[in-house]
Amino acid sequence: MTTIADVARLAGVSPATVSRFFSGRPIRAEAAVRNAIDELGYSPNAIAKSLKSGRTGNVGVIIPDISDPYFASAVKGIDMESRERGYNLFLCNSDDGRERQDQALVALLGVVDGLILTPSIESGPPPASLARHACPLVLLDREFSEPVDCDTVTVDNLAGAKQAARYLVEIGHRRIGVISGPLTSTPGRLRHEGFIQGLTESSIELEDQNVFVGDFREMDGYIGMKHVLSGLPPTAVFVANNLMAIGALRACKESGLRVPSDLSFVSFDDLEVGTLLEPAITTVGRHPTQEGALAMSLLAQRLEGDSFDAPRRCVLETRLSVRDSCAAPSSGHRSPVGIPAPTA
Amino acid sequence: MTTIADVARLAGVSPATVSRFFSGRPIRAEAAVRNAIDELGYSPNAIAKSLKSGRTGNVGVIIPDISDPYFASAVKGIDMESRERGYNLFLCNSDDGRERQDQALVALLGVVDGLILTPSIESGPPPASLARHACPLVLLDREFSEPVDCDTVTVDNLAGAKQAARYLVEIGHRRIGVISGPLTSTPGRLRHEGFIQGLTESSIELEDQNVFVGDFREMDGYIGMKHVLSGLPPTAVFVANNLMAIGALRACKESGLRVPSDLSFVSFDDLEVGTLLEPAITTVGRHPTQEGALAMSLLAQRLEGDSFDAPRRCVLETRLSVRDSCAAPSSGHRSPVGIPAPTA
DNA sequence: CTGAAAGCGCTTACAG
DNA sequence: CTGAAAGCGCTTACAG
Numbered sequence: 001m002t003t004i005a006d007v008a009r010l011a012g013v014s015p016a017t018v019s020r021f022f023s024g025r026p027i028r029a030e031a032a033v034r035n036a037i038d039e040l041g042y043s044p045n046a047i048a049k050s051l052k053s054g055r056t057g058n059v060g061v062i063i064p065d066i067s068d069p070y071f072a073s074a075v076k077g078i079d080m081e082s083r084e085r086g087y088n089l090f091l092c093n094s095d096d097g098r099e100r101q102d103q104a105l106v107a108l109l110g111v112v113d114g115l116i117l118t119p120s121i122e123s124g125p126p127p128a129s130l131a132r133h134a135c136p137l138v139l140l141d142r143e144f145s146e147p148v149d150c151d152t153v154t155v156d157n158l159a160g161a162k163q164a165a166r167y168l169v170e171i172g173h174r175r176i177g178v179i180s181g182p183l184t185s186t187p188g189r190l191r192h193e194g195f196i197q198g199l200t201e202s203s204i205e206l207e208d209q210n211v212f213v214g215d216f217r218e219m220d221g222y223i224g225m226k227h228v229l230s231g232l233p234p235t236a237v238f239v240a241n242n243l244m245a246i247g248a249l250r251a252c253k254e255s256g257l258r259v260p261s262d263l264s265f266v267s268f269d270d271l272e273v274g275t276l277l278e279p280a281i282t283t284v285g286r287h288p289t290q291e292g293a294l295a296m297s298l299l300a301q302r303l304e305g306d307s308f309d310a311p312r313r314c315v316l317e318t319r320l321s322v323r324d325s326c327a328a329p330s331s332g333h334r335s336p337v338g339i340p341a342p343t344a
Numbered sequence: 345m346t347t348i349a350d351v352a353r354l355a356g357v358s359p360a361t362v363s364r365f366f367s368g369r370p371i372r373a374e375a376a377v378r379n380a381i382d383e384l385g386y387s388p389n390a391i392a393k394s395l396k397s398g399r400t401g402n403v404g405v406i407i408p409d410i411s412d413p414y415f416a417s418a419v420k421g422i423d424m425e426s427r428e429r430g431y432n433l434f435l436c437n438s439d440d441g442r443e444r445q446d447q448a449l450v451a452l453l454g455v456v457d458g459l460i461l462t463p464s465i466e467s468g469p470p471p472a473s474l475a476r477h478a479c480p481l482v483l484l485d486r487e488f489s490e491p492v493d494c495d496t497v498t499v500d501n502l503a504g505a506k507q508a509a510r511y512l513v514e515i516g517h518r519r520i521g522v523i524s525g526p527l528t529s530t531p532g533r534l535r536h537e538g539f540i541q542g543l544t545e546s547s548i549e550l551e552d553q554n555v556f557v558g559d560f561r562e563m564d565g566y567i568g569m570k571h572v573l574s575g576l577p578p579t580a581v582f583v584a585n586n587l588m589a590i591g592a593l594r595a596c597k598e599s600g601l602r603v604p605s606d607l608s609f610v611s612f613d614d615l616e617v618g619t620l621l622e623p624a625i626t627t628v629g630r631h632p633t634q635e636g637a638l639a640m641s642l643l644a645q646r647l648e649g650d651s652f653d654a655p656r657r658c659v660l661e662t663r664l665s666v667r668d669s670c671a672a673p674s675s676g677h678r679s680p681v682g683i684p685a686p687t688a
Numbered sequence: 689c690t691g692a693a694a695g696c697g698c699t700t701a702c703a704g
Numbered sequence: 705c706t707g708a709a710a711g712c713g714c715t716t717a718c719a720g
Contacts, residue, residue: 046454110390
């Protein structure tokens, strides 16, 4: 590998001059240096550069699962925003595991200026490596079990789930099921609680049989739905995220259950390809791309010096998108799609 | 930030000894060093480490689009395999742009030991930065316009597309449409050619009106299908990848076209959530996870010393998965799903 | 097993 | 504008 010294020698200048050339400052021997660089095929060693400068120009992102459409979109938002601000993005997958998350953290902390992190489900307290490095951090979508002194971007999970519950009640449902995410994660717990609160307002209780707590992955959506359907099936089900919704829909299909005539269906998070499905699914929607972009801009502000501000906690609104997967409870015929039936 | 020197001082040993402790070698003052590390909350600086050792333990991946289900799955395969081999994965998005790809390349080349790359569509020749660094490289899914001396993992795009064409012909279609990917990319071109070859075998020609060349993204699938439908619509359409298939299906739905009774539909790449769709889509399928894992294991072999072998070009088989989106061409009634009709 | 020393490739005050 | 020199934090032969 050729170094800055090789270039300097060939160009007849000092290494310092070559370095200055790369940092854009004017130098006298520009032509010679440029020639030497071309001839040797030289490009600067990023590692050596950042060892000295203390800056990498990179931002790290750690998320549980890239194939989760929510995270895919959020990353898209982060990516756009980081590009615009001149940062490079390094993405790592934690597979929602504490150990893998911490490994990624260690690897990234070395080579980035800042970090956006969605803590893994069994997060517990923030990893020690975070405290050691003075690396600006933004939490996205989830928080640690103990409060951390950093910026956060989440949605109002409680309100969103509550709204879903109210909607189902409003169109006449009483025997309702819920497939929740892990109660150890902030979104899992808050959506669960929010949904229950929404039912409690109307004095509706969930039967144990109709509650399933999953892990936010497709398989648990499938298992959860099978579980809920194994007893006296509810007339409506709320599924706490997109991946589990896919699994749950698969279970419905397999069981020959028609949505919404046999079962009304609401999920949290929009479904990719969701509008292609028959019926289109009613969801508690949010804007993953905007969440990601916001997280990145908060981080960028930290990186550019606002390090004395207090932590900012951004809680974005959700919105219930009523589509075609809910109807008034009725066993006989399929009720008009998307039109709330009068309350029973 | 605390350094190895701080730890050494506190433990009463030399920096070299602390360094040896971290590399797992036995040292006498182990207890003292361990205490010092804990007390100071020290963790080694990855950058400094790799500057000296020339090794990072990281592998970089550059793909066009994380939200493309194919790449999401491929990355999953890479990720699993890299974990198993003790590498950390840094993922970058090129957004299928040459410039962004090259930026990511430069950023990654500094901090990884090896690279897996899907060249952007308008790839052209391999970027200079690649040649400069002696960084092992594996190409995934696509190749550069000029051959590069490195390992490759692709699928047999030509054969796969040809098989799709034969199938459509076999079940009776004659007026057929195709929505292809960019002909500047290897998969785009080979699928296009393969499909045409498959038709030519039966002396079927594509009408210009029924050919659309898109960019592999959802929007162009939509536009392409609208285009194809704007003339005398074909009885069957082949769409060259998953994202465009989603867009194309959206266009069908919007146009009130029923699949397969009004239009038979085959796509390349399995669709995420595909089996949930009505009808389930017949596809030229492959195994993205396996492709990713293979790419990573080829790379790992290079990293572990097999640098004198000739480049290995792995071309994996595709498989036609017949589902419910194709039927014999008929305008009156819906023919039995999935059962090939006798050739006209 | 251990320490002093050189060096990985680059940058940056410091003099000029 | 430029060069000599020190140093970023760590590792690794080299002697002991």
